[in-house]
Each structure stands twice: as C-alpha cells, then as structure tokens.
Amino acid sequence: MADERTRRISEFIEPLRVRPGRSVHLRHDFDPRARSKAVRKKKEGRELLQTGITILADYQARLAAQDTHGVLLCLQALDAGGKDGTIRHVMSGVNPQGVHVAGFKVPSAEELDHDYLWRYAARLPARGEIGIFNRSHYEEVLVVRVHPELLDRQKLPPESRKKIWHRRYREINDWERYLVDNGFRVVKVFLNLSYEEQRQRFLRRIDVPERNWKFSAADVKERRRWKDYQDAFSEMLSHTSTSWAPWYVVPADRKWMGRICTAAILAHTLIELDPQFPTVSDEARARLADARTELMAQAPGEAGRRNHRAPTSARHGAAV
Helix, strand or coil: CCHHHHHHHHHHHHHHECCCCCCCCHHHHCCCCCCCCCCCCHHHHHHHHHHHHHHHHHHHHHHHHHCCCEEEEEEEECCCCCHHHHHHHHCCCCCHHHEEEEECCCCCHHHHCCCCCHHHHCCCCCCCCEEEEECCHHHHHCHHHHCHHHHHHHCCCHHHHCCHHHHHHHHHHHHHHHHHHCCEEEEEEEEECCHHHHHHHHHHHHHCHHHHHHCCHHHHHHHCCHHHHHHHHHHHHHHHCCCCCCEEEEECCCHHHHHHHHHHHHHHHHHHHCCCCCCCCHHHHHHHHHHHHHHHHCCCHHHHHHHCCCCHHHHCCCCC
C-alpha cells in the first residue's frame, strides 16, 4: 500500500465524512458549492480524477483476482443530482465485467410482497465485484418518509408502523454490519445539490432538445417538497453513518468536484481493503513451467523460440 497516497486521499475526503453520532443539519453543515483547498480549478480536478480512475482500475483488478471481498457503493441524490454522470466518469477506467450498477424504480408487485430490503439484497455484488446502487435502500427512509402514503402499498401490519423510521434506521445499520462482517465493504455517498443548481439543471433539460428525455413533470412536483427532503436527508445522515458503513456528503453543484470526491472515496475504500493478487504455490509453479516448455516446443523454428524466452522473473522462480 502506498502510505503517502493513502494519507493524501484520506485527508482529502475526511471533511466529507459524517462522523457516527453526529447530528446533521444539511442546510447549515455542508456547502453544495464547496471546493477542496487541494483542488481549486477544474483543470486540477481533471488530473486528480484521472489519478483516481487509475487507482480504481488497479485495485479493482486485485479485488477480482483475490475474490474474497466485495464493495457496495450507494449513491443518493435528489433529481438532477448527477448520479448517472458520476458513475459514468468515475468508473470509466475499470473492467466492466467487475462492476454492476443497479437502479431501483417504483417497486413491483412481487417486490412489495417481500420485506422492504428484499429487492436490494437480490442486487448485491458478488465477491470480487464492485456494486453500485443508483439510489438504494435509503429510498425507504427518504421518498417513503416524505410520502408516507407509500407505506400502504407495502402492506405492513399495524404493529410494524410503530416508530417505523427509527426502527428502519436500526435495521439498515444492522443489515450493513452483516454485509461488512461477511466481507462486503459498504460506502455511501450523498451528492449534495443546492436548490438553485437543481433549478438550472431542470431548465437545461427543458431548453436543450437532446436533454428533454431526462425531464419529467414529476421532478418539479417533487421539488416543491424540497424542505421535507432536506429534513429526511438530515435524519438519514444523522442515524445511519456508522464506523462500518460511513456516509460522505459530497458537494455536487460543480459536477467535476462531485466526481473527484466520489472517485477518492471509492479509491480510499479499496486501498484500505488492500486486496492482493494470489500467490502461486511451488507445485503450481512447476506445472506452469511444464506447460511453458510444451508450448515453447511448438514454436515455429529457432526464431520463434528466441522470441519466446521466459521473462527473468519466471526463470528465477518468482511468484506469478
């Protein structure tokens, strides 16, 4: 592990982390337009983002090869918060076979016949994979809290509605601890968008024909509940940021800043996990040498044999 690199990334993301037990008032505690002292300009941001993407590609390959752990990244934001663009840019350099993105729409009839975490559990990453929830199980304490009438569709018995939000916070915390205990790191990012920036992004979706498909009249309807959502986010952050599954509040008004922060948070999670390529036993190494000898014997002529000499590390018995 590169200690200096780890230290710099850790210092960069630390102001974004919600300390466990902290009472969060989103409107006052986190600035959607904040910039790091280390990154003041967009050009510097592009360079840092590329560094983060390179780190992610390296550690994702190790994660897949080791095949003992998985990583779950949960992205939450209001409409036009930049979730899709963040995923597209941050994960642009990784092997798509090792990344799975799950989005969650209105629950189906089958999903409503199960407990509220059932459909999220079904989309978790496997060992060796990075899973991304584009919206996540936190919708159950956000949208459902702002619109409590949605609880009726979940067909809950009367006793299950008592102190429902605090109970769900506890259940989610316990579920995430269960995942961590079983080898799956959970990291959660809230893309913090301002009221004015959301207005501007909605207008661009309306005014630019190529973006019309992104806009829904329901977006403006939900915007009328801005304060309710800010309160719900504040409660969520206050009750569910834990030592085993922390929340990070990322300034999202500047898209490039949000992407840099998200890349750094995910890179830090993987660096801390520190997956390694498996070592090869002496017996397996001997089989590799036998296979190589057989393949070399099949080379077309002397020139082919010269061009396929074993690398120095292999000739001296280094681990493959």
